[in-house]
């Protein structure tokens with residue numbers, strides 16, 4: 001596909017797919033030609049909180065909002081997060097009562113990012129189970145292309161957005177009375193070009209963090225362990241010098257098993273992309289998962305090679321929407337693996353369970369990984 005039809009029109013979905021590295025990069029980078037406002041709302045319909053959030057808006061509004069929320073993700077802030085993530089990782093490792101078989105996803109890679117986000121947002125850990133259900137629905141795709149499956153998905157997503165909306169509205173009301181050291185309190189207080197962020201914009205950002213920061217980081221950690229069990233000789237190399245090898249490993253996992261496979265844009269005007277005639281208003285899906293395996297860009301693209309240098313993967317996107325949480329995701333993954341290695345340097349994949357990917361065309365990870 002990448003070679004024969006790198007940018008192709010899919011009649012069924014009514015969308016373009018871009019598969020090759022250069023086209024994917026062009027779509028993500030060219031904010032003047034490709035908009036992030038993917039809303040298909042009809043007149044009078046209300047925007048969902050995600051449609052109002054950073055990931056769905058274009059400049060100049062995007063520039064203003066991003067500079068505001070950026071403050072929560074600076075290198076200095078990340079330095080403060082290190083010990084907190086280490087504490088959370090160790091708490092989860094302490095809770096693993098029976099290390100003879102561990103489901104890495106359920107016991108480690110899923111709860112860790114949820115607990116970190118809960119602290120960032122300043123919401124109680126006891127709401128974890130609800131967070132999982134919500135973020136699963138937001139990133140889910142239809143189980144098949146039947147109208148019933150699409151309808152079921154839409155209904156569940158609507159319910160999810162409603163529940164998330166109510167949840168954060170109540171949380172904001174609470175924090176207005178009793179501000180804390182968390183990002184919601186910062187946003188309530190923040191001024192943007194002389195005006196406060198509207199309540200709906202704050203809710204949209206909270207939902208975005210919850211959704212964008214959980215499942216993705218879970219999948220990065222799970223996909224890393226999937227690679228370790230698949231390439232034991234590389235894992236041995238990592239064990240000799242975890243401090244030096246883990247950051248490189250994380251970049252290669254991001255490339256080789258990209259947690260986010262695609263992002264979409266809407267063409268603002270007629271344009272040509274690698275020979276394809278795209279019309280204004282057309283949806284273009286940029287497949288980063290495919291671009292990250294493009295043989296024209298990466299030598300031996302299908303080889304898992306932690307020594308790859310440079311490694312200009314597109315797993316965190318590119319351009320103005322480049323993942324805001326990338327430093328946090330990298331930090332979480334590195335600490336999660338380093339702390340694990342201290343306790344369980346030796347492990348292998350259990351037999352008797354199947355390696356099943358989660359049901360989504362957009363995020364990529366495993367439902368469970370028994371070690």
Ligand code: HEM
Pocket residue numbers: 028036054055056066117208209212213214216217220259260263264314315316317318320321322323324325326328329
């Ligand atoms: C944006 C991937 C973790 C927050 C993005 C985008 C990608 C991405 C591909 C670009 C979207 C676009 O171009 O339309 C990932 C991956 C992660 C991860 C692979 C983990 C391995 C996180 C975390 C957070 C986060 C931990 C926050 C806690 C965001 C936000 C945006 C974003 C707020 C929107 C930025 C903007 O539109 O300016 N992420 N993400 N992400 N990510 Fe992440």
